[in-house]
Amino acid sequence: QKEVEQNSGPLSVPEGAIASLNCTYSDRGSQSFFWYRQYSGKSPELIMFIYSNGDKEDGRFTAQLNKASQYVSLLIRDSQPSDSATYLCAATGAGSYQLTFGKGTKLSVIP
Amino acid sequence: DAGVIQSPRHEVTEMGQEVTLRCKPISGHDYLFWYRQTMMRGLELLIYFNNNVPIDDSGMPEDRFSAKMPNASFSTLKIQPSEPRDSAVYFCASSFNRGGETQYFGPGTRLLVL
Numbered sequence: 001q002k003e004v005e006q007n008s009g010p011l012s013v014p015e016g017a018i019a020s021l022n023c024t025y026s027d028r029g030s031q032s033f034f035w036y037r038q039y040s041g042k043s044p045e046l047i048m049f050i051y052s053n054g055d056k057e058d059g060r061f062t063a064q065l066n067k068a069s070q071y072v073s074l075l076i077r078d079s080q081p082s083d084s085a086t087y088l089c090a091a092t093g094a095g096s097y098q099l100t101f102g103k104g105t106k107l108s109v110i111p
Numbered sequence: 112d113a114g115v116i117q118s119p120r121h122e123v124t125e126m127g128q129e130v131t132l133r134c135k136p137i138s139g140h141d142y143l144f145w146y147r148q149t150m151m152r153g154l155e156l157l158i159y160f161n162n163n164v165p166i167d168d169s170g171m172p173e174d175r176f177s178a179k180m181p182n183a184s185f186s187t188l189k190i191q192p193s194e195p196r197d198s199a200v201y202f203c204a205s206s207f208n209r210g211g212e213t214q215y216f217g218p219g220t221r222l223l224v225l
Contacts, residue, residue: 032212043202043216044154088154097142097212098167103153 002027004091006102014110019076021087021105026070029094033065033072036088038104044088048074079109113137115217117203123223129191132220135184136205144214145178145188146202154202160186161208193224 003026013019025033032051036044050056050063050072062075072091076083086104093100116135124130136143144159158168163180171178175194180186190197200221204214 034213043219045216046213049213092212097161097206097208098156098159099144099212099214100156101154 002030002091002093002100004089004100004102006087006089006105008103009106010108011105012108012110013079015079015081017079019079019083019107019109021074021076021089021107023072023074023089023102024070025072025089025091025100027091027093027100028067028070030070030091031094032092033063034090034099035061035063035072035074036090036101038086038088040085047087076107079107081109081111083107084109115203115205115215117201117217117220119220120218121221121223123225124193125225126194127192128224129189130193130197130222130224132188132201132203132222134186134188134203134217136186136203137207137215138184140205140207140215141183142206142208142214143180143186144204144206145186146204146216148200148202148219149198157188190222193222195224198222198224 034049035047038044048063050065056063060077064073088104089102090099145157148154157170160180178188200219202219203217206214
């Protein structure tokens with residue numbers, strides 16, 4: 001069974017610090033990885049996706065992928081109170097558009 | 112561009128009643144996904160369609176759940192009869208094949224079965 005694991009948190013960081021969110025996945029055939037942000041009572045919204053090993057940067061966000069270790073992470077630089085939300089990690093299976101989601105990590109940025 | 116549209120946004124019903132949730136995907140998207148989210152189980156895929164055809168319904172919890180996509184712009188998820196354990200937020204998402212696997216979520220339907 002394909003699984004995506006995340007630490008449920010809450011993860012608390014002070015404003016301006018770097019928040020580090022981690023995710024592991026069980027399916028070695030997984031090809032693509034996604035980070036979604038979900039505010040309380042709202043729907044998930046895509047932050048970033050990553051397909052290749054290494055780092056991918058987009059503004060204050062950096063996604064990191066290590067397929068050998070089956071590990072994905074999201075770094076948020078200069079964290080802001082508006083970043084406080086639950087972050088969902090998701091992975092596709094080989095040749096599939098089907099996403100398996102982790103249960104999410106709740107991030108709290110303290111002003 | 113309008114995003115994914117879901118209705119109703121909130122539904123309160125009594126056990127045993129039929130519930131129908133509706134979804135309009137983003138125009139041009141050829142994949143449609145139905146998810147259920149609870150605190151205990153997180154976000155779970157129930158079923159997905161490609162070009163209106165159900166591809167994988169292995170996540171549908173039991174025969175009380177059914178989904179249809181009669182055309183490219185409309186899908187329904189039906190629960191009959193509903194039970195209190197069906198209480199959850201149900202999301203519809205859509206994606207565009209040639210745009211990769213990125214899925215765009217609707218606002219969700221909060222279902223409470225009493």
